[in-house]
Amino acid sequence: MPTKKKPQVTAAAARRRELLDTAAEVFAEQGYNATTVRKIADHAGMLAGSLYYHFDSKESMLEEILRTFLDELWGGYDAVLGAELGPRETLEALVTESFREIDRHRAAVAIYQKENKQLVAQERFAFLAESQRRFEKAWLSTLERGVAAGVFRSDLDVRLTYRFVRDTVWVAASWYRPGGQHSPEEIARQYLSMVLDGIAVRT
Amino acid sequence: MPTKKKPQVTAAAARRRELLDTAAEVFAEQGYNATTVRKIADHAGMLAGSLYYHFDSKESMLEEILRTFLDELWGGYDAVLGAELGPRETLEALVTESFREIDRHRAAVAIYQKENKQLVAQERFAFLAESQRRFEKAWLSTLERGVAAGVFRSDLDVRLTYRFVRDTVWVAASWYRPGGQHSPEEIARQYLSMVLDGIAVRT
DNA sequence: TAACCTACCAAACACTTGTTAGGGAAGACT
DNA sequence: AGTCTTCCCTAACAAGTGTTTGGTAGGTTA
Numbered sequence: 001m002p003t004k005k006k007p008q009v010t011a012a013a014a015r016r017r018e019l020l021d022t023a024a025e026v027f028a029e030q031g032y033n034a035t036t037v038r039k040i041a042d043h044a045g046m047l048a049g050s051l052y053y054h055f056d057s058k059e060s061m062l063e064e065i066l067r068t069f070l071d072e073l074w075g076g077y078d079a080v081l082g083a084e085l086g087p088r089e090t091l092e093a094l095v096t097e098s099f100r101e102i103d104r105h106r107a108a109v110a111i112y113q114k115e116n117k118q119l120v121a122q123e124r125f126a127f128l129a130e131s132q133r134r135f136e137k138a139w140l141s142t143l144e145r146g147v148a149a150g151v152f153r154s155d156l157d158v159r160l161t162y163r164f165v166r167d168t169v170w171v172a173a174s175w176y177r178p179g180g181q182h183s184p185e186e187i188a189r190q191y192l193s194m195v196l197d198g199i200a201v202r203t
Numbered sequence: 204m205p206t207k208k209k210p211q212v213t214a215a216a217a218r219r220r221e222l223l224d225t226a227a228e229v230f231a232e233q234g235y236n237a238t239t240v241r242k243i244a245d246h247a248g249m250l251a252g253s254l255y256y257h258f259d260s261k262e263s264m265l266e267e268i269l270r271t272f273l274d275e276l277w278g279g280y281d282a283v284l285g286a287e288l289g290p291r292e293t294l295e296a297l298v299t300e301s302f303r304e305i306d307r308h309r310a311a312v313a314i315y316q317k318e319n320k321q322l323v324a325q326e327r328f329a330f331l332a333e334s335q336r337r338f339e340k341a342w343l344s345t346l347e348r349g350v351a352a353g354v355f356r357s358d359l360d361v362r363l364t365y366r367f368v369r370d371t372v373w374v375a376a377s378w379y380r381p382g383g384q385h386s387p388e389e390i391a392r393q394y395l396s397m398v399l400d401g402i403a404v405r406t
Numbered sequence: 407t408a409a410c411c412t413a414c415c416a417a418a419c420a421c422t423t424g425t426t427a428g429g430g431a432a433g434a435c436t
Numbered sequence: 437a438g439t440c441t442t443c444c445c446t447a448a449c450a451a452g453t454g455t456t457t458g459g460t461a462g463g464t465t466a
Contacts, residue, residue, distance in 0.1 A: 012442085031318075034236040036422080038422095046445085048424080049425075049447090050443075053443060057424075058424065156396065160385070163375075172370075191367065250414075251454080252415075252416080253415070255455065256413060
């Protein structure tokens with residue numbers, strides 16, 4: 001028996017997540033560039049240099065925050081896409097899943113939205129670009145399937161509609177506060193009601 | 204006669220606008236905090252210190268950029284609101300006007316969206332908060348008028364709808380490129396088609 | 407021509423930034 | 437008991453930050 005070393009690595013991992021959570025909070029609130037490592041350390045109750053015991057650099061914190069978020073996001077998305085639902089049901093499930101992710105990873109989503117544009121250019125954050133492509137593909141194909149099936153209007157520019165739906169969903173992270181009066185599912189329901197009655201073919 | 208001094212002050216003002224335009228471009232692309240005055244000076248073909256002949260500080264450049272944008276924006280909005288149109292026509296006009304402003308002040312809009320949250324806290328940028336209040340009031344009252352008149356659906360949370368419409372319109376600045384295949388009016392038309400058929404009462 | 411103004415440059419300033427190196431206290435393990 | 441490991445602190449570093457000061461080429465005015 002390797003003399004219980006497990007509890008220590010999980011304790012270390014827990015601390016790591018804890019620090020990443022507070023870092024994500026500060027990044028989301030002040031912006032990545034405006035956030036100094038000293039501010040993060042303050043919020044964590046330690047000094048700037050101590051952060052480097054846990055992480056290689058400020059940038060690697062950002063990377064881990066975004067990677068963790070995207071991994072979870074695609075876990076949910078792949079489950080939806082693999083269920084092979086109809087286009088309308090797929091869209092509903094994707095939107096609902098998105099609001100759940102906003103609920104769970106509010107800070108990470110806010111960071112993603114603010115910094116994505118500048119980060120994708122760096123090779124370190126190439127995974128952002130790949131995620132973007134998969135994201136676009138999933139949404140566009142769902143919309144096109146819906147148009148082909150006569151469930152969504154055909155007189156709209158699909159790419160414009162895609163951007164419309166995408167932005168509409170994700171900007172919610174900028175004002176959403178967990179524990180507010182609306183649950184993620186309730187917000188999703190209302191959003192879908194607005195979006196679908198514009199996209200769905202009139203009956 | 205004060206010995207023609209006019210041409211000089213207008214030439215100076217023109218140069219000022221020119222520098223503010225390039226500054227706005229860099230701010231929008233890289234983010235305000237990540238933008239150094241040296242980068243701005245580079246893009247303008249001069250040295251960092253030379254900028255201080257024209258402006259007091261980096262922050263005052265940002266302030267002037269946002270003030271100019273908001274002044275023009277409210278010029279357009281007030282014209283619309285003063286016309287006393289019906290709620291649906293008001294909403295259409297506001298959306299169309301917004302896309303025109305995005306077309307004209309793409310960089311400023313992008314900056315506003317990215318930095319607004321952190322700036323409103325500073326007393327120097329209190330005008331942002333006031334603009335925000337007027338903005339919300341204009342949109343909310345239009346939506347409420349529409350609900351009261353039976354033109355907009357009454358089963359939706361008005362505040363949620365407001366945020367939905369607001370965000371949907373302004374995030375367009377993040378992907379919109381002037382001179383693209385869609386004119387501002389065309390984009391407005393398509394957006395309105397999507398939004399209204401979700402908001403308008405079914406016929 | 408001489409005085410002046412405009413618009414920039416050159417060089418430095420004080421300060422903040424991310425990051426590193428060495429040390430030490432408290433507990434875990436043998 | 438003593439040794440090791442974990443986790444943080446202290447103190448400093450070099451690079452980059454916004455800004456200031458003094459100077460100056462070139463055109464305008466008197």
